[in-house]
Amino acid sequence: MLYLWEEAISHPVKMVRIVINPGDESMLKAFYDYMLAIDSDEEDMVFVIALPFMSVVEYSDKVLRYIERQIEYWNDSDKPEDIIFERIDWTPDFTLGSKDNPAQLVVENFNRLAKVIVGGTDMKCSFVFDIEGTQEYEECRFWFEQALSLPFNAQMVWGISDIIGQEQFGDIMSKYPKETTSIYPPINMDEAVEKLAEQAANEDTGDPGANAFRIMLVKLMNSVKKGDAAQTEFYARKCLDMALVNVKKDLNWLSQFVTVYTILYTDRITRKDWDMALYFANKAVESAQMGEGRLEPSLSGRLLGGALLGKASILVHRSGWQEAAEIYKVGADAYSRCKDYLMQAEALRMCGWCREKNHENALAAECYIEGFRLADKLSVELVRHSSYPLLLLKLLESSNYQSSVGKDEIDSVLTRIIGKDWENFLYEYKRNLGKYYELAEQNMDNAATDIH
Incomplete structure (x- = not known):
C-alpha cells in the first residue's frame, strides 16, 4: 500500500483516494499508524486527521485545532536519539477564511504549513482525513469539493478513503480528474490474518495446543465471513475438538467453547436462521455455566453474562419479550458477581426495555432503578462515554419510578457523578444521538417482526 x-x-495531484474492500478498515488504520510512525520508511511528512465531519460551519475550525494540537505534541514530545528533530514554528491563522468557501480556512493554513515543513525540499506534506463516524456525507462532499476548487501548494497532498460498494x-x-487520483491496494485481510496467526504460532513454541487452536479459529472466522457453510462446519468441529482435548488439562479452555459457539450463533443470526442461532446460543450458555464456581469469578461472570446476553438478543428477534427479560436479568446478576457494573447496568436496561415491550411497565421501572443505583460504582468517564446515559433517560421517561426514587435522590446522585449540569448533559446526549435515539426502539421492533 505504501508503494x-x-x-x-509523486504526480501533481491534490488528493488521493484510497479505495478498500469492506472489512479491510483495520488494515487501513494500520497503514495510517505506519505512516505516522517516526521510525517508518515513509520519508514525507504525514498528518492523519482522525476527525469525523460534523458540519460545514464548524469542520474547518476543528481541523485546524486538531492539527495545532498534533504540532504541539511533536514539538514537546520526547524522541529517540537517532531521529532528526526540527521544531515546527506554525500556528493557525483563523483570519484566512472566506464566507464564500468554507474550506478556504483549512486550505490556506495547510498551504502555509506545507511551505514551513517541506519548502525547499523535494518532499511532500500529506494530510490524510480519517473521517470515520461521519453522518452528513452530503455536506462532507461539498466541503471537499470546495477545497479542491482552491489552489494547493505544489508540495501538499490530501488523502481520503472509500469502501467499495x-x-x-x-x-x-470524476469532477476533478486532473486534481485527484484513486488507488486500490490489493489487501487480502483474511489471508493476512491467517498468515499472522501462523507466524505467531511458529515463533511461540510455549503452547502448541493454543497456537494450533488460534490458527483454526482464524480460519473459522474467515469461513463465516465468506459465507462458506461447509468450511464453517469443518473448522468449527476442528476448534471444538481441540478445545475438548485441552479443557481436560485447563478449565480456562471453557471460554474457547463459548467463543466458537458465539461465532456460530452470530453467523446464524446474519442468515436469519433463528432456530439454529438459538441452538448455538444455548450451547454457549451451557459451556459458560460449566465455569461457574470453577473459574475465577472475573472470568466466569463475564463469560456467562456475555453468553446470556447473546441468547436474549436472539429471543428479542423472535418477540420473546418475557423470556428475553428474564435472561437479561440473569445476565445482569452474572455481571454483578464479577463486579462488571457497566455491563450489569446495560443488561438491566435491556431487561427493562423487554419488560416495556411486554407491557410490564412497573417491572421495567424496577430494572431502571436497579441500574440507576449502580451509578456510584461507575467512574465519571464511564458514565459519560458509554450507553449508561440511555438507562438514565429510560428511567426519567418512566412514569413508575417516582414511588421508589425521588427527584432529590436522582439530583443528588447525578450531580455527584456527572455534575450540576446533568440535565443539560442528558439533553445533549439525546440530541447528539438525534434520530438514532428515536429510531432505536423502532429498529428493534422491526428486527423482532422480521421473522420468516
Missing part, C-alpha cells in the same frame, strides 16, 4: 501511495503522490467520493474524483 501505491508514494507512486500516487459504499463509495462516498467517487463523484468528486
Whole structure:
C-alpha cells in the first residue's frame, strides 16, 4: 500500500483516494499508524486527521485545532536519539477564511504549513482525513469539493478513503480528474490474518495446543465471513475438538467453547436462521455455566453474562419479550458477581426495555432503578462515554419510578457523578444521538417482526 501511495503522490495531484474492500478498515488504520510512525520508511511528512465531519460551519475550525494540537505534541514530545528533530514554528491563522468557501480556512493554513515543513525540499506534506463516524456525507462532499476548487501548494497532498460498494467520493474524483487520483491496494485481510496467526504460532513454541487452536479459529472466522457453510462446519468441529482435548488439562479452555459457539450463533443470526442461532446460543450458555464456581469469578461472570446476553438478543428477534427479560436479568446478576457494573447496568436496561415491550411497565421501572443505583460504582468517564446515559433517560421517561426514587435522590446522585449540569448533559446526549435515539426502539421492533 505504501508503494501505491508514494507512486500516487509523486504526480501533481491534490488528493488521493484510497479505495478498500469492506472489512479491510483495520488494515487501513494500520497503514495510517505506519505512516505516522517516526521510525517508518515513509520519508514525507504525514498528518492523519482522525476527525469525523460534523458540519460545514464548524469542520474547518476543528481541523485546524486538531492539527495545532498534533504540532504541539511533536514539538514537546520526547524522541529517540537517532531521529532528526526540527521544531515546527506554525500556528493557525483563523483570519484566512472566506464566507464564500468554507474550506478556504483549512486550505490556506495547510498551504502555509506545507511551505514551513517541506519548502525547499523535494518532499511532500500529506494530510490524510480519517473521517470515520461521519453522518452528513452530503455536506462532507461539498466541503471537499470546495477545497479542491482552491489552489494547493505544489508540495501538499490530501488523502481520503472509500469502501467499495459504499463509495462516498467517487463523484468528486470524476469532477476533478486532473486534481485527484484513486488507488486500490490489493489487501487480502483474511489471508493476512491467517498468515499472522501462523507466524505467531511458529515463533511461540510455549503452547502448541493454543497456537494450533488460534490458527483454526482464524480460519473459522474467515469461513463465516465468506459465507462458506461447509468450511464453517469443518473448522468449527476442528476448534471444538481441540478445545475438548485441552479443557481436560485447563478449565480456562471453557471460554474457547463459548467463543466458537458465539461465532456460530452470530453467523446464524446474519442468515436469519433463528432456530439454529438459538441452538448455538444455548450451547454457549451451557459451556459458560460449566465455569461457574470453577473459574475465577472475573472470568466466569463475564463469560456467562456475555453468553446470556447473546441468547436474549436472539429471543428479542423472535418477540420473546418475557423470556428475553428474564435472561437479561440473569445476565445482569452474572455481571454483578464479577463486579462488571457497566455491563450489569446495560443488561438491566435491556431487561427493562423487554419488560416495556411486554407491557410490564412497573417491572421495567424496577430494572431502571436497579441500574440507576449502580451509578456510584461507575467512574465519571464511564458514565459519560458509554450507553449508561440511555438507562438514565429510560428511567426519567418512566412514569413508575417516582414511588421508589425521588427527584432529590436522582439530583443528588447525578450531580455527584456527572455534575450540576446533568440535565443539560442528558439533553445533549439525546440530541447528539438525534434520530438514532428515536429510531432505536423502532429498529428493534422491526428486527423482532422480521421473522420468516
